[in-house]
Amino acid sequence: MRIGLFDAVSEGLSRALTFHQKRHEILASNVANVETPGYRARDLEFKDALASAFEAGGDDETAPTISEARLIDRPSGSTRPDGNTVDIDMEMARLAYNRSSYTTYSEILARRLGGLRRAIDGSE
Amino acid sequence: MEFGQTLEISASGLRAQRLRLDVVASNLANANSTRSADGGPYRRRSVVFRSEPLEHTFEQTLNQRLYDRSLRVVDVAGIVKDEAPPRMMYEPTHPDADATGYVAYPNVNVVSEMVDLMTATRAYEANVQAIRAMRVMGEAALRIGGQP
Numbered sequence: 001m002r003i004g005l006f007d008a009v010s011e012g013l014s015r016a017l018t019f020h021q022k023r024h025e026i027l028a029s030n031v032a033n034v035e036t037p038g039y040r041a042r043d044l045e046f047k048d049a050l051a052s053a054f055e056a057g058g059d060d061e062t063a064p065t066i067s068e069a070r071l072i073d074r075p076s077g078s079t080r081p082d083g084n085t086v087d088i089d090m091e092m093a094r095l096a097y098n099r100s101s102y103t104t105y106s107e108i109l110a111r112r113l114g115g116l117r118r119a120i121d122g123s124e
Numbered sequence: 125m126e127f128g129q130t131l132e133i134s135a136s137g138l139r140a141q142r143l144r145l146d147v148v149a150s151n152l153a154n155a156n157s158t159r160s161a162d163g164g165p166y167r168r169r170s171v172v173f174r175s176e177p178l179e180h181t182f183e184q185t186l187n188q189r190l191y192d193r194s195l196r197v198v199d200v201a202g203i204v205k206d207e208a209p210p211r212m213m214y215e216p217t218h219p220d221a222d223a224t225g226y227v228a229y230p231n232v233n234v235v236s237e238m239v240d241l242m243t244a245t246r247a248y249e250a251n252v253q254a255i256r257a258m259r260v261m262g263e264a265a266l267r268i269g270g271q272p
């Protein structure tokens with residue numbers, strides 16, 4: 001496998017990290033407003049743009065940016081009488097899932113860079 | 125990674141829930157207070173929350189994007205008094221009894237206060253979890269490019 005210094009995969013990974021960090025902010029905002037009357041839960045969607053970017057496999061032109069992530073006013077399963085649409089259990093699950101996605105992508109990126117370092121050092 | 129921003133959102137949740145706990149504690153402590161500063165028995169208080177856009181630095185306002193506008197911190201709109209009528213108990217010997225022998229006790233329902241207390245505690249913990257997730261993500265980010 002060829003690893004470029006700043007290739008499309010590393011670039012895609014770092015954008016995925018940015019996305020998950022932004023999504024964390026949105027989810028944290030939902031959790032903070034769990035008891036606010038009339039608050040509407042929000043989320044970021046990026047999956048489609050990210051998937052197509054990785055499939056294209058290629059140039060930076062196709063790599064998605066955060067501004068392409070869609071902010072969605074999430075429909076909730078239960079609407080409470082106060083108009084708040086935050087499902088705290090779902091929100092916590094998304095938070096945990098988002099966190100592990102972030103950790104996964106950063107781990108992959110760290111390993112890629114680690115491989116690069118070994119290639120440069122010539123060690124092992 | 126803008127830790128400050130994320131932390132501010134979750135911290136606003138912590139602050140709001142803690143204030144709610146304070147109010148519940150005040151209601152429980154005064155569940156039997158028949159005298160108050162504004163005359164009559166203590167009246168149950170409750171907190172009203174409001175969501176507010178996150179304050180931005182100049183730079184962030186300059187390149188404000190879609191997601192930035194949707195970040196909301198929680199703010200306390202006010203603490204309101206419950207105008208429900210007081211509990212009337214027949215205690216003719218009580219110094220605060222009225223002409224008919226009834227004493228006006230605060231309109232605090234201990235059971236519903238306990239429910240409120242538990243809800244506030246759980247909501248507080250949820251915000252702590254969000255902060256913990258942020259910390260894990262931050263540590264993962266620091267490992268990038270570090271020694272394997």
